[in-house]
Amino acid sequence: MDDKSMLEVYPNPIILQSEGLLKYILETSVYPREAETLKELRNATTKHPLGFMGASPDVGQLMALLLKLLNAKKTIEVGVFTGYSLLLTALNIPRDGKITAIDPDRKSYEMGLPFIKKASVLHKIEYIESLALPVLDKLLQDPANEGTFDFAFVDADKNNYLNYHERLIKLVKIGGIVAYDNTLWGGTVALPEMAVSKPKRDWRRCALDFNKAISKDSRLEIALVSIGDGLTICRRVC
Incomplete structure (x- = not known):
């Protein structure tokens, strides 16, 4: 199917998901399989400002x-917030798996800590209260860390995504995955700049620049998935 016929079949390509469709997906596929501690943490997070x-x-x-699918055992997370993705990762790696979790906001992390403890997975987590770049640079100072992580997840300051990428692609093994959240930035990447509210424009540009750079990165296989607020999945191939 060429681009023209694709647009004829899908006349509204910038509409990612209707509320009804998202509700259907969540209620049919997601919520019934969501771990109870994840559900509790998600509900608690709604009370955060x-x-x-x-x-x-x-x-x-x-x-x-x-x-x-990766049989991931050693992972890294840039941006923790209250820890939903952190807890999810901890629940899905082996008992002796390890997560390096980096975020300067300990207060938000501690909001999710009771749920992490309840799930009995705290021993898998090394939480580092810090900006991410200094920690990533420190890891790379030791060549033994290169190519040792199975999986990385990034949900942090969008203006640093490319900086994180250049470090994480060295830390993740060949065949490993780095996933970046919010790469569609509320669908604004598909809109002209003047149609986007001013507070969203700077990070929209960051998302556009990141998506363009990633699409040209020959070290990767990629998929930009219109799920949530956009998830870019990068598999390191060299």
């Missing part, structure tokens, strides 16, 4: 599948 920043549960379901 920035609760909308929590990871989307349908994205979480896809992440869980990727972790299982």
Whole structure:
């Protein structure tokens, strides 16, 4: 199917998901399989002043599948917030698996800590209260860390996505995956700039620049998936 006929079949390509369709997906496929501690943490996060920043549960379901397909054991997370994706990862790696979790906001992390403890997975997590770039650079100072991580998840400041990428692609093994959240930025990447509210324009540009750079990165196989707020899945191939 060429581009023209694709647009004829799908006349509204910038509409990612209707509320009804998303509700159907969540209620049919996601919520029935969501671990109870994840559900409790998700509900608790709605009480946070920035609760909308929590990871989307349908994205979480896809992440869980990727972790299982990879047999992931050693992972890294840039941006933790209250820890939904962190808890999800911990539940889907082996008992002796390890997650390096980096975020400067300990207060938000501690909001999710009781649920992590309840799930008996705290021993898998090394939480580092810090900006991410210094931690990633420190990891790369030791060549033994290169190519040792199975999976990485990034949900942090969008203006640094390319900086994170250049470090994570060295830390993740060949065949490993780096996944980036919010790469469709509310669908604004498909809109002209003047149609986007001013507060969203800067990070829209960051998303556009990141998506363009990733599409040209020969070290990767990629899929930009219109799930949640957009998830870019990158598999390192060299």
